[in-house]
Amino acid sequence: MMKLDAILCFVAIAESGSISEAARRLRLSKSVVSERLADLEVELGTVLLHRTTRKLTLTEDGEAFLTRANRIAREVSDATSDIAERRGMLIGPLRISAPVTFGRLHLGPALYPFLAKYPQIEMTLDLDDRRVDVSSGGYDAVIRNGPIPDSRLMAWRLAPSRRVLVAAPDYVQRNGAPATLEELDGHRGIFYTNRGVADWRFTNVEGARETIVVRGRLALGLNNGDMIRDAAIAGLGIALLPMFIAGPAIREGALKVVDIGVRPEDEFIYMAHPDGRNPSAKLRALAEHLRAAFGTPPYWEL
Incomplete structure (x- = not known):
């Protein structure tokens, strides 16, 4: 029987393009992640990834399987979060992308009290000034200063940005x-x-x-x-x-x-998440926390 943890490892590898990075995200050893991928390929009877010394790329079968594997991984994550939220808890992974300067100066200091309040949230914050693809990058949301050109995203305003x-x-x-x-x-x-x-x-x-x-x-x-x-x-x-x-x-x-x-032109600090996906309670709680932390007008204006 195909194991769920093997599917989750495959998704992490496909998103990161690296077994080492997937192991870091999953908090597992590299050998465990490699073994689970190998077991999954044996179970499916096909090769999912081309391996070279420099990078990993998806095979045609890997591309096809990733679509459904992503759906399975999301359903498992959403189900786990839903059960926790029904019990009044905010737990589980939360992966955010944000610009380098804003993240260093303002987002980081605002996040630390939130994470101290909800210690069971497993936050991953990637600081990158490049525009990232939320879905393919495995992000729950991106935080950006300025317009959000991707029509597939639903944007929440966190603060004005004069x-x-x-x-x-x-x-x-x-x-x-x-x-x-x-x-x-x-x-x-x-x-x-x-x-x-x-x-x-x-x-x-x-x-x-x-x-x-x-x-x-x-x-x-x-x-x-x-x-x-x-x-x-x-x-x-x-x-x-x-x-x-x-x-x-x-x-x-x-x-x-x-x-x-x-x-x-007026601009704002936004949090954007994939349109059509019901945002988790922890993502909504984070947005409310950041709005309060930044203030209206935001403290950097004073």
Whole structure:
């Protein structure tokens, strides 16, 4: 008879692309995970994974079996959580992806009291500035600053995220401070590149969108908020940053706000989970905890 733990090992290996990583996630030894995979392949009478010294890839049979194995793994997890929730408990795995800078500065400190309150939750937090696929990555949810372009996700707002144009006092002294969108277009910009399009979007007094796009050599592109802040402090250009990153540098005088008469488009901190999947009680509890921890307005605005 096919064993459930072997199926769960296969799913973990397929998600992570590594037996070692799957063993880490499952808190098992590498040898146990390898043995369970081998037993599953014997039971099915087929090879599920191509093994090389560098990586693992799914075979055609592996791809087909993974679809149903994922469903089995999710059903088991949901059933376990449902029983626990009926008993008033929050237990089991919870895997979240979040941006590096926000995770380090704000999400981590907000999570620790939550995990202390619910010690039976097995939290995995992956910090990555790249946009990840929630379902294929095995995440229960992702936390993001800014728009959620994936229509397959249901997004909950956790907090507003006000952004401001900033520059180092030295940059302003050397190049002047732009007072309009047209003047801003002639300055060197430091752009966040992980959204696919390097641009800044503003809302004018009539409520219409105005966009500044990268122009030739007038731009510096970076994929991390800490580095964008540091590049602005170094005087390399003007940056559009959320207050949760720029706030301390503004208060310390390392950066100053550049006012061009229009405001950046509104953004929010979101938690997004797959649409159509009933979110677990522990995920809902985490969202409520984070809303309270961040506050309205969020504490980094004060």
